[in-house]
Amino acid sequence: MTDTTTNIYLELHAIARLLHNVFLDYPTVDSIQYFDDNQLDQNWPVLIGSEANKKGKVLLSQFISQWQPDQINEVKLDYGQLYFGPGEPNAMPWGSVYLGEQQILNDQSTVQLMRFYKQFGISFNLKYNQPVDHIALFYSVIDQLLQKLLDEPTNKLAKDALVVLLQQHMLPWSWRFHELASEHANTQFYKAIALLAQDFESVLAHTMNIVPMPMRLFR
Known part of the structure; x- marks a missing residue:
């Protein structure tokens, strides 16, 4: 692994961990404050400098510049209508609803x-x-x-797993998920996250020379 690839992997690794936390659960004052305290609108990795990256960082900067803790309910409401409910989320975060004709959870x-x-x-x-x-x-x-790849650059099992995960199980539908999130988000925060997540996935796929499997989507 070259130094350039290692640096990209380090940046992508940090983003993956952050996005996991952002999408997993409702935001809190502390989780939003983390973005402000660490100036992530400025420090978010540039990666390859795509338009999605630039636009995402601008939106994140606009959000952070006016962020106050008493706005947390607004951000929570946005998370709920996008990803959780009540009712059907506008950007459902489960792959099966995009990949299965019945659009149900825990499908094939x-x-x-x-x-x-x-x-x-x-x-x-x-x-x-x-x-x-x-x-x-x-x-x-x-x-x-x-x-694992940062610790063991020659770990073929980890690389193969990552390729299959992205190529067959995630990238065929995740772009549509982020598209819906960007369309329906009511806050600059989640509009920014949708763009930055799209950029992350695009750069990761490019870095690993992955072309997603073409699959019909039902949403």
Whole structure:
């Protein structure tokens, strides 16, 4: 692994961990304050300097510049209508609703993903029950696999797992998820996150020379 690739992996690893936390649960004052305290609108990695990256950072900067803790309910409401409910979320974070004609949770694509995780010995410790094709859990696995590649650049098993995960299980639908989130987000924060997550996935796929499998989407 060249120094350039190592640096990109380091940046992508940090982003994956952050995105996992952003998508997994409702925001809190502390989680939003983390963005402000660490000036992530300025310090978010440029990566390849795409338009999505630039626009995402501008939106994040606009949000952070006016952020006050008493705005947390507004951000929570946005998370709920996008990713959680009540009612059907506008940007459902589970792969099966995009990949299955019935658009239900735990469909055949979820079963295939569970089989893949079992094959590669990947497991989760979840504080509450969640289908394994939730977008946040994909970022958790990417985080783990990138860490393994940083520790052992020749780890073929980790690289193969990451390629299959992205090519077959995540990238065929995640772009649509982020597109819906960007369209329906009411706060600059989640509009920014949608763009920065799209940029992250694009750069990761490019870095690993991955072309997503073409699949029909139902949402």
